[in-house]
Amino acid sequence: MRTDFYRELESQIATSSGEKRKIWANTIIEKDISLKELSGLLKGEHKIASHFLWLISEIGILNPNKLLIELPFLLDLSDSLNPAYKTSLVSFWHYAGVPPENEGKAIDLLFQLLQSADTNVSIKTRCIWVLLKLAKKYPELKNELKVCLYDQNDKHTKDFKKRTVKLLLELGND
């Protein structure tokens, strides 16, 4: 059955609708299919891989615990994939949280993406949300985050600036 499911994804995911991906996400959750079994799709054509990453995000929205269990595997796998796919990890952490065993690597990657000129603003916003959560657990991160927010403040949209100013005030008050 799982082979059939893999084949269905492989042949249809590149042109799939959001609705269809939601159904697949439900199937993965309900049948408790391991993402390891489907990870070959991330090594396929870009369109297949990118749509599969969206499907993984859908799993995170529908069932954060299911995604959380899979995240250490996905982080390890990301080193052997197209580097651009690493930004998807930020969304996954945003939906499901960061597994304790991945916190160190996650913090490094999040700061790296936050400071990179190549990262788009929506990913940067997610990086900030994930880092804020981590900073609640590890207060020593707050200063580094503040420095980054000051640095990024004027480099993006007005909305981004508004948000960072608000967050800086929150961080300052803690």
Added chain:
Amino acid sequence: MCVFRVHVISSKTFILPRTKIISLRLLLLLALGLIAFTPNSRSIDDQILAYTVDAKTQDLQLYWKNEKGEPLKSIQNLKAYVERKNLTLTFAMNGGMFNKDFSPQGLFIQNKKTLVVLDTASGNGNFYLKPNGIFYVTDDNLPYVCKTTDFSQHRKIKFATQSGPMLLIDGQIHPAFKEGSANLNIRNGVGILPDNKVVFAMSKTEINFYDFAKYFQSLGCKNALYLDGFVSRTYLPEKQWTQTDGNFGVIIGVTNKANK
């Protein structure tokens, strides 16, 4: 629109007796009622394929492997298998969840032999969405669906398959199901009707657990069990539904003696 016109005629052009006006109003209410309720009842019938089996008089069995000990996997293979025994397959459906090697997940009893033992563990996925349950047929051809925790192997059991979650428990929908849930999939299941017949049902389109359970409830079932989703296949030639593919473990089949 037609009803509206009648109303206009009755109030402006003609003076109808009071009884006739009341009758017309009743007709109007009936028509509105039909418009309101017909599409829903039709849509659930259109959406679900159901087959009722009398286990007392029909030959209902659970299949897994062929004579060589290989998993049958597909309805096509089951059809060929029963035809070799001079039988005609009249109904077939996948009958429970399975492992990667196509072995049944959880209890499986075939011809009074326990081939896979009861699984009372906890885990993820639908199978472990408690309460899960068992569909079984006793030696005297009485069918049952019960919760795993209520199952007792003291009775002589001819066939049994374990799956999960239960759709209905003593007439109530499984507490984990949510009305309007966006958790859609093709699903199949089994329930016991008030006259002790078995009803097998499969959704033709994606459906959530709540609506699927509600369907069994609407038939009067007290207990019903989810068999599987996504892989679901049904062979029911009398309703022009002949899916013969598949790649699964246990298959439920109903056969007749072939006409020579």
